[in-house]
Amino acid sequence: MNQTVNADPAELAKFSDLAHRWWDPESEFRPLHQINPLRLEWINGLSPLQGQRVLDVGCGGGILADAMARKGAQVTGIDLSTKALRVAQLHALEAQTPDIEYREVSVETLAQEQPGSFDMVTCMEMLEHVPxxxxxxxxxxxLVKPGGWVFFSTINRNLKSFLFAIVGAEYVLNMLPRGTHEYAKFIRPSELAASCRAAELDLLHTRGLEYNPITQRYWLSADTSVNYLFATRRLG
Incomplete structure (x- = not known):
């Protein structure tokens, strides 16, 4: 594993500046609040969360981690944004979320500390923000046990995703702060699939995430041309 921290200081600063707004459903994080039920039910439908030890990588303010804990999982959320983690911890205390903890540690460091320790790992909306x-x-x-599930979500790299995820979401609809995403860091499904194969993860399910700006509704579909999700299992 890398000994250097796999993080972009500018990305950390960007999300740290907004940390106090993580749990405001009308803030810049509104899209995460809106898609959270979709991704939660998709994950839970493939691998029921009740009783599982789950790691949420790049947890931010804890929107998904908190929801998974409320489904009965024992959740650890990790991030490198101190401010976001403080917000997550405070929310967990105020909401009395059961079986949840947060740590400021890189996923690479934790993998050295606790290999094969989790029943499930989630890494959502994070890959497009790291070097x-x-x-x-x-x-x-x-980090996941043999046979355990690893879930990813990220953004495809093509003209449509540039128009939808950057021009549309950041400049036209103002759904996200300008500069949230960098096109060059988007990842094609074929590239992520190759990364998964190299890491001995078996890709079992792929879903797309679509949005209608008129109805302001999200839904899962077979269209992976912009936002997409992978469900994989560790071989062995």
Whole structure:
């Protein structure tokens, strides 16, 4: 695993500046609040969360981690944004969320500390924000038990995703702060699939995430041309 921290200081600063708004459903994080029920039910439908030990990589303010804990999982959320983690911890205390803890540690470091320790690993909306996404995929694979599930979500790299995820979401609809995403860091499904294979993760399910700006509704579909999700299992 990498000894250097696999993080972009500018990315950490960007999300740290917004940390106090993580749990405001009308804030810049509104899209995460809106898609959370979809991704939660998809994950739970493939691998029921009740009683599982789950790691949420790049947990931010804890929106998904908190929801998984409320489904009965024992959840650890990790991130490198101190401010976001403080917000997550405070929310867990105020909401009395059961069986949840947060740590400021890189996924690569945790993989060295606790290999094969988790029944499930989730890494959602994070790969497109790090310098070396392959390193994150390898670490996620190392952290899950053989046969355990690893879930990813990220953004495809093509003209449509540039128009929808950057021009549309950041500049036209103002759904996200400008500069949230960098096109060059988007990841094609074929590239992520290759990373998963190299990490001995078997890709079993793929879904797309679509959005209608008129109805302001999200839904899962077979269209992976912009946002997409992978469900993989560790071989062995």
């Amino acid at each position: 070396d996404p392959d390193s994150v995929v390898r670490a996620c694979a190392a």
